[in-house]
Amino acid sequence: MPEKFGTGKNKLTRIFQATEEDGSRLDARFSVDQADIILHSRGGAKGQHAAVNADYTKALLLLISSLSRASIPILGAWVDSTTVQSLPLSARSILNQTEGSLSPEQICSLLSTRMKDVRSDPDSSVKGGNSTKRIRIATGFSGSSEDLAIRLGGVAVEGDLRSMERLPADVLRRATPEYIWRAVQEYVQGNVQGDPFGPSTDYDLIANDGQRLRPKAVFGLALSMALGQPIGPRHFTAGGLCFTLLEEAGYKIVPKGGTYEYPDSEISIDREWREGGTKLKSHLKRERAAGLAQAKKAQYRRTHGRLLCEQCGLDPVAHYDAEEAEACIEVHHSATHVSQMADDHKTTLDDLQCLCANCHRLVHKVLGVQKKKA
Numbered sequence: 077m078p079e080k081f082g083t084g085k086n087k088l089t090r091i092f093q094a095t096e097e098d099g100s101r102l103d104a105r106f107s108v109d110q111a112d113i114i115l116h117s118r119g120g121a122k123g124q125h126a127a128v129n130a131d132y133t134k135a136l137l138l139l140i141s142s143l144s145r146a147s148i149p150i151l152g153a154w155v156d157s158t159t160v161q162s163l164p165l166s167a168r169s170i171l172n173q174t175e176g177s178l179s180p181e182q183i184c185s186l187l188s189t190r191m192k193d194v195r196s197d198p199d200s201s202v203k204g205g206n207s208t209k210r211i212r213i214a215t216g217f218s219g220s221s222e223d224l225a226i227r228l229g230g231v232a233v234e235g236d237l238r239s240m241e242r243l244p245a246d247v248l249r250r251a252t253p254e255y256i257w258r259a260v261q262e263y264v265q266g267n268v269q270g271d272p273f274g275p276s277t278d279y280d281l282i283a284n285d286g287q288r289l290r291p292k293a294v295f296g297l298a299l300s301m302a303l304g305q306p307i308g309p310r311h312f313t314a315g316g317l318c319f320t321l322l323e324e325a326g327y328k329i330v331p332k333g334g335t336y337e338y339p340d341s342e343i344s345i346d347r348e349w350r351e352g353g354t355k356l357k358s359h360l361k362r363e364r365a366a367g368l369a370q371a372k373k374a375q376y377r378r379t380h381g382r383l384l385c386e387q388c389g390l391d392p393v394a395h396y397d398a399e400e401a402e403a404c405i406e407v408h409h410s411a412t413h414v415s416q417m418a419d420d421h422k423t424t425l426d427d428l429q430c431l432c433a434n435c436h437r438l439v440h441k442v443l444g445v446q447k448k449k450a
């Protein structure tokens with residue numbers, strides 16, 4: 077069981093902040109109670125105070141759409157405000173199982189309309205209840221609450237982790253190669269203005285250009301970006317899982333004073349590739365920069381759920397029925413960019429595509445032919 081950080085009266089319910097597909101955070105919070113999602117109500121703006129959970133409506137559509145995309149069935153929905161919790165479920169039901177298979181837009185429209193009419197005093201004739209109440213959505217998800225929250229793009233909210241000393245392994249693992257790559261770029265480009273991590277005493281992380289970075293600081297920044305809240309030195313120890321994850325992300329960690337050079341990418345390029353000339357060589361060198369392929373693949377997994385070839389649509393894991401088949405997905409630097417690109421161009425993950433090995437070769441062949449004709 078993952079560790080629970082929830083506070084308040086229900087210690088078993090963790091609170092997550094909704095995020096959009098690009099990772100930007102919404103001002104909206106939800107909890108996951110087994111297979112139920114509880115979207116917290118929007119609090120009205122009062123005087124100087126801005127509204128709480130202001131992005132309620134956006135988050136509702138996002139959550140329902142994520143469920144639909146992941147083919148997780150919606151079994152029903154109820155208003156869950158404390159003022160109506162004493163009412164029987166039937167009196168606060170706002171969606172039934174059949175309606176759960178409507179389009180996300182239709183579902184949100186039904187929920188918004190119906191929740192207005194759920195009130196503690198059913199005889200009241202007062203009209204105009206709000207459509208941003210605390211609601212509970214029951215799903216047919218069979219995995220853990222943690223897994224459901226992650227599939228919905230939830231990040232544990234600020235305050236949850238702050239009081240913890242050492243974060244559990246499942247939280248550390250959220251620093252995927254994508255965030256580790258981004259953290260390395262931030263340090264290499266000198267964008268980090270001071271951080272809470274002291275000098276590293278025993279080890280260095282070697283960045284792609286040979287710069288030596290502090291492994292713990294890189295990991296701390298990666299995890300801060302992944303969780304959307306500041307992570308400090310006391311939250312994890314250097315070494316152990318932190319180093320394992322940095323190495324899995326493609327970076328070498330060496331003892332202080334030790335040296336390391338990433339192998340020249342040419343060595344691993346066979347003859348056919350080599351014949352592509354210097355343009356192709358520099359192209360492949362870009363594609364094979366330390367950590368880059370791991371980062372792109374992690375980003376692709378985060379946004380699409382699994383690795384696919386962006387050219388032919390191959391889903392290698394499904395096709396070969398083996399996790400190892402993911403190895404046939406390579407990262408390609410979109411060639412139109414490369415040919416126009418200055419040497420100091422900073423590669424971003426959006427310059428890259430995930431291609432199966434076949435398509436990757438063909439893309440280069442076709443480009444090679446075009447270049448000769450030109």
Ligand SMILES: [Zn+2]
Pocket residue numbers: 385386387388389390431432433434435436
């Ligand atoms: Zn392909």
Ligand SMILES: [Zn+2]
Pocket residue numbers: 359363407408409436440
């Ligand atoms: Zn390529």
